[in-house]
Amino acid sequence: MYEIIAFYLFSALTIGLFLITVMSKNVLYAMTSLAAGMVLISGFFFILGADFLGVVQLIVYVGAVMALYSFAMMFFDATRDIKEKNTNSALIFLLGGLSAVVLVLIFAAPIHSDAIQALYPMHEGVGNAQDVGIVLFTKYLVPFEVAAVMLLVAMIAGIILAGKKMDQSLTEDMAADDEIMTQKDAK
Amino acid sequence: MENLVYIALFAPFVSSMFSALFGMSPRQTFVGIVASSLLFISFAASAMLAFHVYTTGTSVHVTMMEWISAGDLTIPFGFLVDQVSVTMMTVVTLVSTVVHIYSIGYMDHDKSFNRFFSYLSAFVFSMMILVMSDNFAGLFIGWEGVGVCSWLLIGFWYHKEDVSREENPSISPSWAANEAFIMNRIADLGMLVGLFILYWNVGSLQYDVVFSALPNLSGSILNAAAVALFIGAMGKSAQFPLHTWLTDAMEGPTPVSALIHAATMVTAGVFLVIRANPLFAMTPEVSFFIAALGTFVAFFAASMALVNRDLKRIIAFSTLSQLGYMFAAAGLGAYWIALFHLAAHAFFKALLFLGAGNVMHAMHDELDIFKMGGLKKVMKWTYIYMGLASLALAGIPFFAGFFSKDAIIETAFNEGTLVLWAILVVTAGMTAFYSFRQVFLTFLGDERYKAFGIHPHEMYKFVLVAMSPLAILAMVAGFGMGSFEHFVTKLLPEYHMSEHTHHIAWILGLVVLVFAVGGIWLAYKKYAKGLKRDEKLENSFIYKLLANQYYIPQLYGEFISKPYAMLSEMMWKNVDMKIVDATVDGIAKFIYKSGDGSRKMQTGNLSNYLNWMAVGGVLLLVVAALSAMLG
Amino acid sequence: MDNILSVLVFFPAIAGLLGFVVHKESARAYGITVAAIEFLLSLWLWFSFDTANAGMQFMEMIPLIPDFGVSYYLGVDGISLFIIIMATLMTLIGMMSMSTTHNIKNMIITLLFLEMTMVGVFVSLDAIIFYLFWELSLVPMLYIIGAWGGPLRVYASVKFFLYTFAGSLIMLVGMLFVAYVYHNLTGVWSFAITDWYALVLPVDYQLWLFAAFFLGFAIKVPMFPFHTWLPYAHGQAPTIGSVILAAVLLKMGTYGFVRFSLPMFPDASVIAITPIAVISIIMIIYTAMVAYAQKDMKQVIAYSSVSHMGIIMLGIFAMNAEGIGGSVFQMLSHGIVSGALFMLVGVIYDRRHTKMMDEFGGLASVMPKYAVIFGIMLMAAVGLPLTIGFVGEFLVLLGFYQVSPIMTILAGTSIIIGAVYMLTVYKKSFFGPITNEANRTLKDLDAKETWSLVPLVLIVVWLGVYPKPVLGPIDNSVKAMLTFMDEKAITQEAKDMIQVARSVTKTGEVK
């Protein structure tokens, strides 16, 4: 009973929050609701018994990713409302709606699961983190290492891409840039 | 004997090659002399072979080498000298030799003198292959070979311009040459089909093998083969409806007309029917058709000759008519009579043409007999020769034509085909009329040529001498009829008149004679005193119809050549360019345009790309859902 | 020399590579020398060829990708031998007569590469190697047309390339499928044609595969309605390009039918007789009519090529030794005759820079030697007996008569309409008075042109009078192939249709 309530609560909340993320004109609102949605999704993971995944979700998404976004926001003007041309919104809603309907249809259809056998079954009485650790460091060791390298690469890439001309302000108007350029030319 | 065969065959070839060496150099008389001597050697060899065959009664058969060998087919270059072929060889080489010598005189002003001899000898070589071959394929080599030589020789004066049909019915020498070649090709297709039929049913194209296998074949195959071969014969012998090329072929130099289009090549069709007599003897329906067609052509051609004004064309029509006689005889089963008429006709018709050549030479290539007259004074010998030949052609007793033609008419009576007999008799009268109309208009009466400022002169002496063998043969050849029959019937089936026919033969002969003499008399009355033009007659429908050759050349032009050209044009411009090629280009254009069109999708706007991606994704989802539901 | 075939294939290519260092002035002499050596090598191949042996000879085999059974596998039999000799001969003659002067070095090198691919196609016994050479041959030709061609050269060369390329890709799919089936049946991969021969396929497989190969070959032949690239390619190509294209490249298509389609898919081939015969007859008559309507001398020859290729196609599907042997012979005949005709058109084009017939007229008076050689080639083209053209055409029609008399008569009209357009060309160009003053001063054939054309004339006459040395080995190999097909055919209809050596109804048998 507790599980049902939790599921519906989380579902309603995440859908609502993500809708705000997608619809909102304000970047700050969007980001905040996204972060909240992420937290609630970790709730799903806890319900599902994937404790470790839930924790990772919290740490990585809500902690790291959101932090990245918030830092990135500092480069841009987050206070301004975003002006977008929303052409063809009918098509967009149609596509979104259609995909939702079709996906739901597919998933709602009975899934024949007889043929599916667990390759790496969970063990009763053993913690999720332990299970995950065993699989991650045996079967998925190589992908895990690759993922680690990828994260390193991404980090370096992020620093290099964002780090150029850090001395210049992005939020001030571009005229300053031009001034600098003209000064350089003058020299 | 084998060497003689090769000498007879290859002497003309050597002559041709020798002349060809000088083909592009200016006129050299010795070329003509060498060519003529080589031809005479060929004639001598042929005569010796004839003597050999005549005395021993055996035939000479040589196989030179294998030609084509593929699958089960083996075609050798084999040559057979028997009674039929040796007759043809002798006639061909004799007339050829005379014509060669004649040409030295006739072509003496022509800058392509050497080239002419090369072609002429090549023709003789082809003709020798045609008559000597021991198989149908070899015959076909000669058949096509004479066709090409005929093309070369008709178009000898290729530099002449095309003119309208009203000005010159055969447009130009090169046009006439092409017409002749193409018409012959139509018939050659029939001939080829005949060869195929025989091969696939007999397994060989050798005469002896084919003929001995004939009794085993079914009637329909025999008929098909006979019809196909006869179609081939119709082309070469210019039978209706493939006859128009022969008169147009008169564009060629006159010696060519004498040799090719009178004495030898055009008789190849008759030769084929005689050669394949076992086949035709087994197909009475086809044979009767041949006889009927021959009779029709005899009359048809004679009718056109009645009103024609062109010296050579009249003779050409008469050739056509005489070929009809030969086919009539062959079709009625009297093969040896056909062959006899072929030989006799070769002599007097060649003589007639050569005489016409003399007149042309004298009249500076004027051919309209209405512009001649009175030439007897300056061209006595030519007059005599042409008179003799015309007498022979008309079938006046004791000249060559009398015996042979009479025999044919008698055969028609003997076979009970009285309609054919009647037509042939009437045609004999017409023959006499047009022959003498031509002779009288040319040689007698008022000297109309003077109005055109022409000063005619007699031909060179040696030319006249060279023509004399033909003249003599035209007079006396008929007397050899008995021994000829004896000679060739060793090979050809004998033909005997019935008791009844034999009984009344003299009456039949008399009837023919009455018609012939009547024809001559009519011609004499009308034309000997000079030309009196009868406007009313000349404007009558029949006269115009005949003068325009029943409008058949025009019909062919309007209903075959022109539509073919138009259809070709349409095939090219509309079908090939606008349908076939346009389809291909259309596919290419479609690919290009679809690329060009879809290029607009590349707006560079990521949002649009995302939209497209989503559309694709959703579509795939839908497909997945549908297939899951349906599957 | 055991590996004479490899030498034949790669000698021109290596010589072509070396050609890059040859000086421009001597490039032509170099090319002619190489081509002459290559020609002599091919003649040597003929002399050491065992004419009594109907099978493959001089075989070489080096595995290239053993896992997939791809190997460098060469061999010749009576069918391919003479096509190879013709290819080397026509390359030599083409180079000798070549009048191109700009970029001559590039031209020579391109031609030598082309020669490699041409010889390669005809000696390959491995489908992948065959395909490789087949496609490679497009590249030099594309370059020749595109670089030395007429005003529309880019369009023509791209059309030529894409069209034939599209067809051969489908053929490649077919080849891969055959290999796949072979793998399924035997458990090993092989692309060797001789291995494929042993494969007995069900009729429906045969039909699909036949169709796939058909597309590749038919476009190359080119069969109606895939022929429209040809007039453009010929119309725009330089003389040498047209000569090689008509003489050799087109033969690849018909050769492919003989080498692949017939022995591999005998039942499908028998089923295809009627449709292919109908297409062939359309080709023969239709393109002959189109040729008649042309104003451009070269286009006439180009369309006449299509018409003649129709005869060859008809013979291949006669399914008897006469027809197929005649077809192979006709390939040689057409190669030499049409090659010579294109060279002749090139001669007049060099002098007048036009190929339009109404520009000419009366050429026979000013250029007698030219007119004579043109006349001989024309007569060979219309199939005059005692020229090379007759033997093949006669045998093809004779062979096909057994299949269908009516169709043979229709196809036989080619001897009539062929004469119609050829004689029309001759009359328009050579006969009549000289109407165009520019023609009055034309020079007759010079030594270079004469020396390149006279050998062809000699061959035309020699093989017309005495075709046995060539026809004999062809006949042997064709008979062997037919015997093999007859044994391999699974349906009774096919067995009945394929005539080995018992083609003639025995005398006395009443049908």
Next chain:
Amino acid sequence: MIGLTHYLIVSALIFSIGLMGVLRRRNLLMLFFATEVMLNAVNIAFAAISHYYNDLTGQMFAFFIIAIAASEVAVGLGILIVLYKKYGSLDLDDLASMKG
């Protein structure tokens, strides 16, 4: 009782919301947000499948997706900053240099 289907439907709905965001938004930052939403939706599905089939593979996938999402954000944001420096805008309509 809540079954796998329920989770999958929720996942599908969230995914569609993300998709709609991707389609609708022109601002690159917002696009990133929408992408995150989609990734999370998938993660839910994986975790649910993992749970209901009693198999850890699904969770493994989710881990890697999170790892990839993290790198994506790091690199992506770096690129965004460079873009913003260069064009002064993050609007897709202004960034049409790939027009074909």
